[in-house]
Amino acid sequence: MKKLLTAASILILLVSCSKPETVDVGMIVSLTGNYSPLLISARNGALLAAEEINRDNSKLRINLIIEDDESNIETVRQTARNMLGQDIDFFLLSITSAAYAAVEQDFTGSPVLSISTTITSDEFRRKDDNFIRMTPDISNYAVKLAGYTAEAGKKRVAIVYDANNITYAETMYGVFMNTLDAAVSGAEYKLFEYNTLESPSFRELGEKITAWSSETVLIITSAFDAALICQNLRTGEPLLLLAPWAVSDELIKNGGNAVENTVFFLKDTSGESSESYKNFVAVYKDRFSSDPSFQSVMNYDAVRFLYSIIRQQKSITPDAVKAGILNTGSYEGVDQVYTIDKYGDCSHPLIASTIKNGKIIDLQQNGR
Numbered sequence: 001m002k003k004l005l006t007a008a009s010i011l012i013l014l015v016s017c018s019k020p021e022t023v024d025v026g027m028i029v030s031l032t033g034n035y036s037p038l039l040i041s042a043r044n045g046a047l048l049a050a051e052e053i054n055r056d057n058s059k060l061r062i063n064l065i066i067e068d069d070e071s072n073i074e075t076v077r078q079t080a081r082n083m084l085g086q087d088i089d090f091f092l093l094s095i096t097s098a099a100y101a102a103v104e105q106d107f108t109g110s111p112v113l114s115i116s117t118t119i120t121s122d123e124f125r126r127k128d129d130n131f132i133r134m135t136p137d138i139s140n141y142a143v144k145l146a147g148y149t150a151e152a153g154k155k156r157v158a159i160v161y162d163a164n165n166i167t168y169a170e171t172m173y174g175v176f177m178n179t180l181d182a183a184v185s186g187a188e189y190k191l192f193e194y195n196t197l198e199s200p201s202f203r204e205l206g207e208k209i210t211a212w213s214s215e216t217v218l219i220i221t222s223a224f225d226a227a228l229i230c231q232n233l234r235t236g237e238p239l240l241l242l243a244p245w246a247v248s249d250e251l252i253k254n255g256g257n258a259v260e261n262t263v264f265f266l267k268d269t270s271g272e273s274s275e276s277y278k279n280f281v282a283v284y285k286d287r288f289s290s291d292p293s294f295q296s297v298m299n300y301d302a303v304r305f306l307y308s309i310i311r312q313q314k315s316i317t318p319d320a321v322k323a324g325i326l327n328t329g330s331y332e333g334v335d336q337v338y339t340i341d342k343y344g345d346c347s348h349p350l351i352a353s354t355i356k357n358g359k360i361i362d363l364q365q366n367g368r
Contacts, residue, residue, distance in 0.1 A: 020061045023316050025050070025306070026083045027064055029094035033071025034164075034196045035222050037250040038295055042094040042117065044288050045296035049303035051287075062307060064092075072197065073099045073164070077106075084110050089318050092302055094295070097121035097138070097168035107131070113318035115306060117298035120244075121171045125345050130322055132344040134302055138168060138243070139175040144265045144350055145241050146179035149216055154239055155184055158214035160192040160205065160229060162221045165245075169220045172243055176218060190214070196225055206232025214238050223248045227255030230262065239263065248293050252358055260357075265350040267294070269362070271335030280334045301333035 027046055030039040043066060050062040067083060069076045076099040083091070084106055091107070093100060093116040100107075100119045107114055113130045120138040124131065149157065157180070161169035173191070180187050190212050194200040206229060209217060216239040219226045226246035233240075242251075242264040251259055271277055280300065284292040308331070309324040310316055322344075331338045339347050352363040 020059050021316065022061045022063050023090065023310060024063045024065055024088045025090045025092055025303070026088040027066045027092040027094065028069050028076065028079055028083070029066065030071040031068040034224060035071040035096065038223060038248045038293055039094050041293040042295035042299045045292060045298070045300035046092055046303050048284060048287055049300045053307050060310065062303060069095055069099065073102050077102055080106050084112065088112065089316065090306060092299065094118050094299065096165040097123070098165045100124065101167045111318060113322050115302050117295060117302055121167045123167055123171065126343045128343060130318060132325055132340065134298055134338050134346050136347050137345065138172045140350060141244055141265050142172045142175035143179050144352070145218065146176045146183065148263060148352060149180055149239065149241065150183035152239055154215040155186055156188045156214050157216040157218055158190050158192060158209045158212055159218045160209060160220065162225060163193050163195045164197050168245070172220050173218065196222065202228040202232045205229065206234060210234045216241060219243065219246060221246055223250040224254055227251050227259060230255050230258040249291065252355060260355050263352065263354055266353045267336055268349045268351050274335060277335040297334050301331065301338070305331045
């Protein structure tokens with residue numbers, strides 16, 4: 001004899017059938033510590049994307065699980081191992097290259113797919129792993145900066161870097177020196193190392209750099225540290241070059257006049273005139289009461305990219321999503337197209353930029 005369903009049981013059945021599928025995405029990001037000013041905005045961009053997806057889609061939800069790495073490599077180790085022990089298939093890593101180097105084996109040894117908008121060291125390029133990088137190798141920036149230095153006729157270069165992100169720094173200054181050596185003869189270099197976790201005296205660091213009488217200073221640090229270094233260069237007017245890590249509103253807010261005329265390379269910003277970008281800025285400001293950074297945009301794009309591939313593949317397994325990303329090969333984000341190669345590495349054009357009157361502009365004076 002067939003059992004008749006009651007009205008209550010039918011309702012329960014309908015609700016259970018319509019329950020959306022949830023995709024857990026673990027996000028490790030610096031919400032406190034020296035690197036947090038820029039990366040809080042990265043968290044916000046990812047959060048905004050997840051909120052929009054969850055509001056607009058009844059079949060698939062993004063559950064963003066956010067953990068603070070405290071801008072500390074040891075905390076990254078502990079956090080990564082804890083999160084990898086949970087049932088999380090996808091990770092969004094807003095951490096330094098040095099931090100990822102410390103946990104790379106943990107991630108590659110796990111059946112998860114990771115996406116990052118911050119990990120740029122060449123150490124991780126051209127690897128057949130479950131790792132997608134949405135920003136170019138740092139060597140691309142180093143080559144551009146060295147070329148600019150050679151064109152400016154500069155040969156004597158002081159290089160200051162944060163040893164807490166040594167993987168990133170060594171890659172960048174190594175490529176920079178090799179490129180400049182190939183372009184000019186007689187180049188001279190002096191390395192100035194410090195560790196931001198050890199409360200360095202930026203006054204003393206600035207005095208040492210100034211005493212060496214360099215024509216050029218290459219600064220490979222976070223935005224806050226770069227601002228303090230620029231403020232403490234006491235004499236002369238050297239060409240100041242910045243790694244992309246340093247470039248954010250935090251640099252301008254804390255550096256003031258000292259960071260005017262610094263030179264750096266950024267992605268092509270022509271897409272910021274698009275309606276999609278303008279709409280993103282308006283929605284972001286309404287949600288967080290602040291302007292977005294480039295990391296806000298890229299992490300928003302990363303979550304949206306992941307979501308689009310999951311829908312395309314009709315699968316939430318890391319292998320299927322990885323295959324979908326590599327087969328797709330590109331993603332049109334809010335203000336740029338991300339081109340992804342067969343290794344999951346990204347490329348896009350870089351534009352020479354500077355700061356004038358507190359605004360980031362390109363060197364051809366086109367407003368940003």
